[in-house]
Each structure stands twice: as structure tokens, then as C-alpha cells.
Amino acid sequence: MIGKLKGMIDTLLEDHVILDVQGVGYLVACSGRLLSKSSPSQPLSLWIETIFSQENLRLFGFETLEEKEWFKRLQLVQGVGAKAALNILSALSIPELENALATGDQTAIRRAEGVGPKLATRIVTELKDKGSLNNTLTPSIPDDDAILALVNLGYKRGEAIDALKKVRKDQGDQASLNTLLPAALQLLSKGSSL
Secondary structure, rough: OOOEEEEEEEEEOOEEEEEEEEEEEEEOOOOOHHHOOOOOOOOOEEEEEEOOOOOOOOEEOOOOOHHHHHHHHHHHOOOOHHHHHHHHHOOHHHHHHHHHHHHHHHHOOOOOOOOOHHHHHHHHHHHHOOOHHHHHHHHHHHHHHHHHHHHHOHHHHHHHHHHHHHHHHHHHOOOOHHHHHHHHHHHHHHHOOO
């Protein structure tokens, strides 16, 4: 799995960059915020989130780990996929996003392309108490990653959350992603009653 890429910008596209890393061109989806301040032949270092689907493998790039973690956190909201999450991060800086969630400002969230009133309401409702990544996200990042991985493997979000709760209860708060994910997969594959 790719965690970080560092290279030179070869080509800027509408919502992607081709990053030349020692002669290999990686196609990486990036926020409009990042693309607007980038130019060809400029060095660029990106934190990478890899998303697998049945059709393909996609790379998403972020300037900071905080932005990457918000990208993943946004996708935990039902109806928010990778594209919508990236659109939100294109429309709002991290401080603006955190402020909008803290104050319940749905109008700010709706500035993102493709985010209507219902989805904005759901995002604000589900993420309102999440606050800053520095304060509240760190303990649950393995859970978030596990849920996203299970959803990407075809399980329903509700099933993934229920399985994770059961596994977390059995294994405790200190369990890592490497422990949680296989246990949740085993539980789901057995069709065990959660």
C-alpha cells in the first residue's frame, strides 16, 4: 500500500495530478484547493489514501495527514463517497470544515459541489461532535479505517459498524487495525449474529 509519494508534477488535470516519482507517473486525485496552487515541474509531496473498488484502484493525495484523516472521516457518513469528500475538502479548509461542523453550519458544507441540503444535514449531524482531529480522532482512526475497508469490500456500512463494535468489545481499546480488521472480516464472513 502506498502511504506517501514525493516527486515532480508532470501534468495538472481537472481534478488530478500526474506526479512523476523517479520516472513513474502516478495519477492522483487531489482537492481543487491543492490543484489551484500547483504548477507543472513543481516538487510535490503527498500523503496517499488508496481506495480499491471492483472496477479499479484510485489514489487520493493530500498535503497533510490531517486532511487525509478528514477525507476518511467524511466518508463514514452515509452518502459521502470519495468524490464528495474530496469536493468538501476543495470547498473548505480544515479550520473552516471544523468550524462548520462545530456550529452546525450546513450552508458552508453545501458550498461543496454535489452536496445538497439532505447530505449537508447528515454530515453536520453525524460529525458535529467530532471536533478537531488533534483532540478526538486519533483513538478511533483504526476503527474508521476498518469500517472503510469493510465497505470497500462490499459490506454495508451498518454491518461493518456492528462488527467493529463487537470486535472492539472483545479486544479492548488498544486493538490495532491489523487486529480489528481480520477479526471483523471473520465475524462477517461467518454471518454471525452481531
